[in-house]
Amino acid sequence: MDLTVADVKLFINGANCCGKTTFGNWLQDRHGYKHIDFEDGNGNAHRANLREGLTGATPAPWADKVVVTWAFPPNSHNFSIVGELVSLGFAIWWFDGDLGRARELYIARSGLPNTIRDFDAQTIRLAEAREEIARIYAGRMITTLTSSGYLSCAEILAIVST
Amino acid sequence: MPKKKKPEQLKEETIARLKASIAKQEAQRAKEAGGQNRPNIIAIHEKEIARLSQLLKACESQLVIERPKSGLPEPRSVDF
Numbered sequence: 001m002d003l004t005v006a007d008v009k010l011f012i013n014g015a016n017c018c019g020k021t022t023f024g025n026w027l028q029d030r031h032g033y034k035h036i037d038f039e040d041g042n043g044n045a046h047r048a049n050l051r052e053g054l055t056g057a058t059p060a061p062w063a064d065k066v067v068v069t070w071a072f073p074p075n076s077h078n079f080s081i082v083g084e085l086v087s088l089g090f091a092i093w094w095f096d097g098d099l100g101r102a103r104e105l106y107i108a109r110s111g112l113p114n115t116i117r118d119f120d121a122q123t124i125r126l127a128e129a130r131e132e133i134a135r136i137y138a139g140r141m142i143t144t145l146t147s148s149g150y151l152s153c154a155e156i157l158a159i160v161s162t
Numbered sequence: 163m164p165k166k167k168k169p170e171q172l173k174e175e176t177i178a179r180l181k182a183s184i185a186k187q188e189a190q191r192a193k194e195a196g197g198q199n200r201p202n203i204i205a206i207h208e209k210e211i212a213r214l215s216q217l218l219k220a221c222e223s224q225l226v227i228e229r230p231k232s233g234l235p236e237p238r239s240v241d242f
Contacts, residue, residue: 113169
Protein backbone atom coordinates (compact mmCIF):
# COMPACT_ATOMS: atom_id res chain seq x y z
CA MET A 1 0.00 0.00 0.00
CA ASP A 2 1.41 3.35 -0.98
CA LEU A 3 0.18 5.96 1.42
CA THR A 4 0.91 9.61 1.46
CA VAL A 5 1.25 10.65 5.04
CA ALA A 6 -0.18 14.01 5.86
CA ASP A 7 2.03 16.22 7.96
CA VAL A 8 0.19 16.00 11.23
CA LYS A 9 0.72 15.75 14.93
CA LEU A 10 -0.76 12.62 16.44
CA PHE A 11 -1.40 11.84 20.10
CA ILE A 12 -2.14 8.14 20.53
CA ASN A 13 -3.72 6.94 23.78
CA GLY A 14 -5.63 3.86 24.78
CA ALA A 15 -5.70 0.53 26.51
CA ASN A 16 -2.63 -1.55 27.24
CA CYS A 17 -1.23 -3.85 24.56
CA CYS A 18 -3.27 -2.34 21.74
CA GLY A 19 -0.33 -1.30 19.55
CA LYS A 20 0.28 2.36 20.42
CA THR A 21 4.05 2.11 20.73
CA THR A 22 4.34 -0.20 17.74
CA PHE A 23 2.43 2.30 15.62
CA GLY A 24 4.58 5.20 16.86
CA ASN A 25 7.77 3.31 16.10
CA TRP A 26 6.45 2.35 12.67
CA LEU A 27 5.64 5.98 11.81
CA GLN A 28 9.14 6.93 12.89
CA ASP A 29 10.87 4.16 10.96
CA ARG A 30 8.76 4.20 7.83
CA HIS A 31 7.42 7.71 7.50
CA GLY A 32 9.98 9.98 9.14
CA TYR A 33 7.92 10.95 12.16
CA LYS A 34 9.49 11.77 15.48
CA HIS A 35 8.06 9.32 18.02
CA ILE A 36 7.88 10.49 21.61
CA ASP A 37 6.99 7.84 24.16
CA PHE A 38 5.51 9.42 27.28
CA GLU A 39 6.01 6.09 29.07
CA ASP A 40 9.80 6.16 28.96
CA GLY A 41 10.17 7.91 32.30
CA ASN A 42 10.83 11.38 30.85
CA GLY A 43 7.26 12.52 30.38
CA ASN A 44 7.62 15.99 31.89
CA ALA A 45 10.80 16.69 29.91
CA HIS A 46 9.02 15.58 26.75
CA ARG A 47 6.12 17.94 27.47
CA ALA A 48 8.49 20.87 27.93
CA ASN A 49 10.32 19.99 24.72
CA LEU A 50 7.03 19.72 22.85
CA ARG A 51 5.93 23.15 24.01
CA GLU A 52 9.28 24.65 23.07
CA GLY A 53 9.48 22.81 19.75
CA LEU A 54 5.96 23.72 18.71
CA THR A 55 5.48 27.21 20.08
CA GLY A 56 9.02 28.57 20.46
CA ALA A 57 10.56 31.21 18.23
CA THR A 58 12.03 28.58 15.95
CA PRO A 59 9.80 25.56 15.31
CA ALA A 60 11.54 22.23 15.74
CA PRO A 61 12.34 20.30 12.53
CA TRP A 62 9.80 17.69 13.58
CA ALA A 63 7.08 20.23 14.39
CA ASP A 64 4.67 18.98 11.72
CA LYS A 65 5.55 15.32 11.88
CA VAL A 66 5.42 14.05 15.41
CA VAL A 67 3.59 11.21 17.13
CA VAL A 68 3.26 10.94 20.90
CA THR A 69 2.11 7.68 22.50
CA TRP A 70 0.87 7.34 26.05
CA ALA A 71 -1.24 4.94 28.12
CA PHE A 72 -2.33 6.85 31.18
CA PRO A 73 -4.39 6.29 34.31
CA PRO A 74 -7.56 8.27 33.64
CA ASN A 75 -7.77 11.19 36.05
CA SER A 76 -8.35 14.91 35.75
CA HIS A 77 -4.65 15.77 35.72
CA ASN A 78 -3.89 13.35 32.91
CA PHE A 79 -6.94 14.43 30.92
CA SER A 80 -5.68 18.00 31.27
CA ILE A 81 -2.45 16.89 29.58
CA VAL A 82 -4.54 15.50 26.71
CA GLY A 83 -6.17 18.94 26.49
CA GLU A 84 -2.75 20.57 26.51
CA LEU A 85 -1.62 18.54 23.50
CA VAL A 86 -4.88 19.25 21.68
CA SER A 87 -4.21 22.95 22.19
CA LEU A 88 -0.78 22.38 20.62
CA GLY A 89 -2.49 21.06 17.51
CA PHE A 90 -2.39 17.30 18.13
CA ALA A 91 -5.08 15.02 16.75
CA ILE A 92 -6.01 12.57 19.50
CA TRP A 93 -6.86 8.90 18.93
CA TRP A 94 -7.84 6.12 21.32
CA PHE A 95 -6.67 2.56 20.59
CA ASP A 96 -8.72 -0.22 22.09
CA GLY A 97 -9.24 -3.87 21.47
CA ASP A 98 -10.15 -7.37 22.48
CA LEU A 99 -9.64 -7.55 26.23
CA GLY A 100 -8.91 -11.28 26.37
CA ARG A 101 -6.28 -11.13 23.65
CA ALA A 102 -4.65 -8.00 25.09
CA ARG A 103 -4.43 -9.67 28.49
CA GLU A 104 -2.86 -12.78 27.03
CA LEU A 105 -0.21 -10.61 25.38
CA TYR A 106 0.41 -8.74 28.62
CA ILE A 107 0.80 -12.00 30.54
CA ALA A 108 3.27 -13.24 27.92
CA ARG A 109 5.36 -10.10 28.34
CA SER A 110 5.13 -9.49 32.05
CA GLY A 111 3.82 -12.54 33.86
CA LEU A 112 0.50 -12.95 35.64
CA PRO A 113 1.24 -11.10 38.91
CA ASN A 114 2.29 -7.98 37.01
CA THR A 115 -0.75 -8.36 34.78
CA ILE A 116 -3.06 -8.33 37.79
CA ARG A 117 -1.15 -5.44 39.33
CA ASP A 118 -0.98 -3.27 36.21
CA PHE A 119 -3.21 -4.43 33.35
CA ASP A 120 -6.22 -5.48 35.42
CA ALA A 121 -6.03 -2.38 37.60
CA GLN A 122 -5.82 -0.15 34.53
CA THR A 123 -8.75 -1.99 32.89
CA ILE A 124 -10.90 -1.23 35.94
CA ARG A 125 -9.83 2.42 35.92
CA LEU A 126 -10.62 2.73 32.21
CA ALA A 127 -14.04 1.10 32.70
CA GLU A 128 -14.87 3.61 35.40
CA ALA A 129 -13.82 6.50 33.18
CA ARG A 130 -15.36 5.15 29.98
CA GLU A 131 -18.10 7.77 29.70
CA GLU A 132 -15.54 10.55 29.83
CA ILE A 133 -13.21 8.74 27.45
CA ALA A 134 -16.07 8.21 24.98
CA ARG A 135 -16.90 11.90 25.19
CA ILE A 136 -13.32 13.10 24.71
CA TYR A 137 -12.45 10.64 21.94
CA ALA A 138 -15.82 10.60 20.17
CA GLY A 139 -15.30 9.43 16.59
CA ARG A 140 -11.61 8.86 17.30
CA MET A 141 -11.61 5.38 18.79
CA ILE A 142 -10.07 2.51 16.84
CA THR A 143 -10.29 -1.21 17.56
CA THR A 144 -6.70 -2.09 16.79
CA LEU A 145 -6.69 -5.56 18.32
CA THR A 146 -9.24 -8.30 17.70
CA SER A 147 -9.25 -11.93 18.80
CA SER A 148 -7.48 -12.75 15.53
CA GLY A 149 -4.74 -10.15 15.87
CA TYR A 150 -3.69 -6.56 15.33
CA LEU A 151 -4.69 -4.22 12.54
CA SER A 152 -1.60 -3.51 10.49
CA CYS A 153 0.07 -0.15 11.00
CA ALA A 154 -0.79 0.74 7.41
CA GLU A 155 -4.46 0.04 8.11
CA ILE A 156 -4.35 2.23 11.22
CA LEU A 157 -2.62 4.98 9.28
CA ALA A 158 -5.36 4.85 6.66
CA ILE A 159 -7.92 5.42 9.42
CA VAL A 160 -6.13 8.29 11.12
CA SER A 161 -5.38 9.93 7.78
CA THR A 162 -9.03 10.27 6.80
CA MET B 163 8.61 2.01 51.34
CA PRO B 164 5.37 0.03 51.28
CA LYS B 165 5.77 -3.71 51.38
CA LYS B 166 5.14 -5.38 48.02
CA LYS B 167 1.92 -7.35 48.08
CA LYS B 168 1.95 -11.08 47.56
CA PRO B 169 0.43 -12.17 44.25
CA GLU B 170 -2.44 -14.05 45.91
CA GLN B 171 -3.31 -11.03 48.03
CA LEU B 172 -3.17 -8.86 44.93
CA LYS B 173 -5.46 -11.26 43.12
CA GLU B 174 -8.03 -11.24 45.93
CA GLU B 175 -8.00 -7.46 46.07
CA THR B 176 -8.38 -7.20 42.31
CA ILE B 177 -11.31 -9.62 42.33
CA ALA B 178 -13.00 -7.57 45.04
CA ARG B 179 -12.36 -4.40 43.07
CA LEU B 180 -13.71 -5.97 39.90
CA LYS B 181 -16.91 -7.04 41.63
CA ALA B 182 -17.36 -3.56 43.07
CA SER B 183 -16.73 -1.98 39.71
CA ILE B 184 -19.24 -4.28 37.98
CA ALA B 185 -21.84 -3.42 40.63
CA LYS B 186 -21.14 0.27 40.09
CA GLN B 187 -21.53 -0.07 36.33
CA GLU B 188 -24.79 -1.98 36.79
CA ALA B 189 -26.10 0.72 39.10
CA GLN B 190 -25.16 3.42 36.58
CA ARG B 191 -26.83 1.49 33.78
CA ALA B 192 -30.03 1.06 35.83
CA LYS B 193 -30.01 4.73 36.78
CA GLU B 194 -29.55 5.73 33.16
CA ALA B 195 -32.30 3.38 31.98
CA GLY B 196 -34.72 4.82 34.51
CA GLY B 197 -33.75 8.41 33.95
CA GLN B 198 -32.62 10.20 30.84
CA ASN B 199 -32.43 6.90 28.97
CA ARG B 200 -29.52 7.76 26.70
CA PRO B 201 -28.98 4.61 24.63
CA ASN B 202 -25.34 5.38 23.90
CA ILE B 203 -24.52 5.75 27.60
CA ILE B 204 -26.43 2.58 28.46
CA ALA B 205 -24.43 0.80 25.74
CA ILE B 206 -21.17 2.04 27.25
CA HIS B 207 -22.07 0.60 30.66
CA GLU B 208 -23.26 -2.68 29.17
CA LYS B 209 -20.02 -3.06 27.26
CA GLU B 210 -17.97 -2.36 30.37
CA ILE B 211 -20.02 -4.82 32.41
CA ALA B 212 -19.25 -7.47 29.79
CA ARG B 213 -15.54 -6.59 29.72
CA LEU B 214 -15.17 -6.53 33.49
CA SER B 215 -17.09 -9.79 33.83
CA GLN B 216 -14.73 -11.36 31.30
CA LEU B 217 -11.77 -10.07 33.27
CA LEU B 218 -13.25 -11.31 36.55
CA LYS B 219 -13.70 -14.78 35.10
CA ALA B 220 -10.11 -14.84 33.85
CA CYS B 221 -8.76 -13.52 37.12
CA GLU B 222 -10.69 -16.01 39.24
CA SER B 223 -9.71 -18.99 37.13
CA GLN B 224 -5.96 -18.36 36.98
CA LEU B 225 -3.44 -19.48 39.51
CA VAL B 226 -0.98 -16.73 40.21
CA ILE B 227 2.45 -18.17 39.66
CA GLU B 228 5.55 -16.07 39.22
CA ARG B 229 7.27 -16.74 35.90
CA PRO B 230 10.33 -15.33 34.26
CA LYS B 231 9.76 -12.24 32.16
CA SER B 232 10.16 -12.45 28.41
CA GLY B 233 12.68 -9.63 28.18
CA LEU B 234 10.34 -7.64 25.96
CA PRO B 235 9.61 -4.04 26.94
CA GLU B 236 7.21 -3.71 29.81
CA PRO B 237 3.85 -2.21 28.80
CA ARG B 238 2.77 0.30 31.41
CA SER B 239 0.29 3.02 32.12
CA VAL B 240 2.32 5.95 33.27
CA ASP B 241 1.24 8.86 35.37
CA PHE B 242 3.09 12.16 35.47
